[in-house]
Amino acid sequence: MSLVNQVPNIHNKQSLSGMMRQVLLATIPGVLVLWYFFGWGVFIQLAIASAAAVASEAIVLKMRGKDWRRAINDSSALVTAFLFAISIPALVPWWLTVIGICFAIIFVKQLYGGLGFNPFNPAMAAYVLLLVSFPVLMSSWVPSFEMWSQRLSLGDSLHIIFLGSTSSGISYTELINGFDGYSTATPLDHMRNQLRLELMPAEIADTAEFKLMTPAWMWANVAFLVGGLYLAWRKALDWHLPLALLVGLAGTAFVFNLFAPEQYPSMIFHLLSGGTMFAAFFIITDPVTASTTPKGRWIFGIGVGILMWVIRTFGSYPDAIAFAILLMNMAVPTIDFYTRPKAYGER
Numbered sequence: 001m002s003l004v005n006q007v008p009n010i011h012n013k014q015s016l017s018g019m020m021r022q023v024l025l026a027t028i029p030g031v032l033v034l035w036y037f038f039g040w041g042v043f044i045q046l047a048i049a050s051a052a053a054v055a056s057e058a059i060v061l062k063m064r065g066k067d068w069r070r071a072i073n074d075s076s077a078l079v080t081a082f083l084f085a086i087s088i089p090a091l092v093p094w095w096l097t098v099i100g101i102c103f104a105i106i107f108v109k110q111l112y113g114g115l116g117f118n119p120f121n122p123a124m125a126a127y128v129l130l131l132v133s134f135p136v137l138m139s140s141w142v143p144s145f146e147m148w149s150q151r152l153s154l155g156d157s158l159h160i161i162f163l164g165s166t167s168s169g170i171s172y173t174e175l176i177n178g179f180d181g182y183s184t185a186t187p188l189d190h191m192r193n194q195l196r197l198e199l200m201p202a203e204i205a206d207t208a209e210f211k212l213m214t215p216a217w218m219w220a221n222v223a224f225l226v227g228g229l230y231l232a233w234r235k236a237l238d239w240h241l242p243l244a245l246l247v248g249l250a251g252t253a254f255v256f257n258l259f260a261p262e263q264y265p266s267m268i269f270h271l272l273s274g275g276t277m278f279a280a281f282f283i284i285t286d287p288v289t290a291s292t293t294p295k296g297r298w299i300f301g302i303g304v305g306i307l308m309w310v311i312r313t314f315g316s317y318p319d320a321i322a323f324a325i326l327l328m329n330m331a332v333p334t335i336d337f338y339t340r341p342k343a344y345g346e347r
């Protein structure tokens with residue numbers, strides 16, 4: 001029996017390793033957009049996370065007496081590494097990436113028995129661990145190329161990630177504090193902070209700072225949408241889950257914006273900000289930690305979308321994806337229990 005047959009909600013004929021490679025391939029458009037706006041740090045974090053993920057998984061499997069070579073070949077560790085590295089700021093210190101990915105592989109995945117048994121999404125659990133432990137580092141993005149006329153070279157990016165400053169002496173702290181009078185907040189964070197100053201969404205969106213920080217995240221969402229549609233076309237994901245998340249998020253944002261546009265941003269803002277499309281097509285579609293029943297997938301996805309809007313609107317963190325998904329991961333056993341299809345002949 002192949003590993004893929006142990007996961008009950010995968011119903012196509014692709015092997016597990018084939019599906020994982022399709023996911024890696026689909027991330028390419030989004031990764032390229034992030035590289036364009038945020039520099040070489042994106043690729044460096046992917047390399048660090050991939051190496052740490054493969055090494056930690058091999059070590060744990062060897063300690064457990066498992067065939068680690070076969071398990072490594074399924075590429076699931078690489079998928080976890082990519083999803084985690086894409087989620088974090090591009091120039092965080094290397095040790096932060098190593099801590100996060102080792103926690104994801106060792107404690108969230110292997111401690112529960114390995115692939116197919118983990119109740120929580122490993123990449124999102126690691127992201128939350130680091131966000132709670134190192135909130136400044138995990139919520140500070142360097143200025144995008146649109147906001148900063150300079151672009152860090154590959155050498156400077158390596159210098160910052162491994163040594164904490166560029167070769168010319170610019171520290172990571174100076175980078176995340178922003179240049180030219182602009183902060184390094186994301187559009188979601190900037191919008192929330194300005195709304196608390198009693199400005200209206202339309203006024204905030206019309207400022208020069210907001211217009212400069214928006215393109216990076218908008219195009220990243222478009223790129224991950226393209227990658228997600230490719231996965232749907234290849235039947236490498238269940239399209240109900242991303243659609244349910246987008247319906248839950250967009251529907252909630254639309255209703256509140258309709259009745260109070262001076263307090264709540266539009267649904268388009270929520271759909272094209274933060275990691276919305278990344279979450280919809282690459283995170284929530286994890287076949288192990290999502291709901292496995294037809295009705296349950298709709299409940300799970302819509303629940304994640306609503307929680308994302310609630311945490312983005314009233315919470316203190318820059319984005320709500322990881323918290324929303326982990327909360328709904330905890331609800332999956334209950335959702336599956338009450339939405340399981342009845343067997344033929346059952347009253």
